[in-house]
Amino acid sequence: MLLPEWFTIAQHIASDVGAPEGMAPSAPHTRWLRRALASLSRAASLLMEGDHAIERRGLLQAINPRAKVLGLGGLMISASVAPSLEGLLLACALAALLALLSRVPWFRLAPAFVASLLATFIVLPATLNLFTPGHPVLVLWPLRGISPEQPALAVTGEGLFILARFVLRVALCATLALLLAATTGTGRLFRSLRALWVPRLAVMILDLMVRYLEILLRAASDLHLARISRTVGDSGSRGDRKWVAASMGALYRRTRVMAEQTYRAMIARGYSGEPAAGPQGPMRKRDWLFMVLLWIWALVIQMPR
Numbered sequence: 001m002l003l004p005e006w007f008t009i010a011q012h013i014a015s016d017v018g019a020p021e022g023m024a025p026s027a028p029h030t031r032w033l034r035r036a037l038a039s040l041s042r043a044a045s046l047l048m049e050g051d052h053a054i055e056r057r058g059l060l061q062a063i064n065p066r067a068k069v070l071g072l073g074g075l076m077i078s079a080s081v082a083p084s085l086e087g088l089l090l091a092c093a094l095a096a097l098l099a100l101l102s103r104v105p106w107f108r109l110a111p112a113f114v115a116s117l118l119a120t121f122i123v124l125p126a127t128l129n130l131f132t133p134g135h136p137v138l139v140l141w142p143l144r145g146i147s148p149e150q151p152a153l154a155v156t157g158e159g160l161f162i163l164a165r166f167v168l169r170v171a172l173c174a175t176l177a178l179l180l181a182a183t184t185g186t187g188r189l190f191r192s193l194r195a196l197w198v199p200r201l202a203v204m205i206l207d208l209m210v211r212y213l214e215i216l217l218r219a220a221s222d223l224h225l226a227r228i229s230r231t232v233g234d235s236g237s238r239g240d241r242k243w244v245a246a247s248m249g250a251l252y253r254r255t256r257v258m259a260e261q262t263y264r265a266m267i268a269r270g271y272s273g274e275p276a277a278g279p280q281g282p283m284r285k286r287d288w289l290f291m292v293l294l295w296i297w298a299l300v301i302q303m304p305r
Helices: 009-016 027-056 065-080 086-102 106-127 157-182 186-194 200-229 234-268 286-298
Strands: 135-144 152-156
Touching: 065 086, 065 157, 065 186, 065 286, 086 157, 086 286, 106 157, 152 157, 157 186, 186 200, 200 234
Parallel strands: none
Antiparallel strands: 135 152
């Protein structure tokens, strides 16, 4: 869905300076609606941008999807149990090199940074000597009379090691998964999973989830656009909260009906649960070489330092 220029978020953030020509300044209570609509539009454009990234010429785009699934999957499994920070840093360097050679835009890998930030907050308490005994690096608060073994609340070096290792594991696995999705079409990716004996039910759930995500974004955008186009005057924050609560239920009902209609249309066109995609083609020498090199790298990062 193409939006008018006056719906762009940049112009509405700058609405304090002045409204676009030919348009009255927006009320304060409607600005968050416009920002939400712009965010939904960016999410939809991000899905379409993924198709453009797949069409670009790069290293991973030229590799057979089965080789990518086996190679990157093996590296992710190895990274999730890698014992040393040096090995994880080497794997992160390899992931950055693959993204550069595959010409994957940086914003396609942004969810990996978000996952790393969330992992940091989750594991942050493990850095304290209450949970991870060790050599104190930073004393935070004295604990007199509570525990003779721990006279102060402190951050330990062993806890920082656990935090860094966990965050690197999460960032690396998320980055490799995003690289696989950004350089492989959904149809070819799901077909490769089926060729590697992944159960058909699991692949069908993933396939339908991707299709319904587009339906959800489209329905949410329509709701916000309808609200903005019918808003006259100031409805107040209370009215906005009521609309948000009502729109959540309406969005659920609408997407449920649209999802059922989409599934029936797929069944009517011969959908049997198998992903529809073109022929995968045979595994070539470079595909085998790519897969073996990633497996060797996965073994290297398991060596203790």
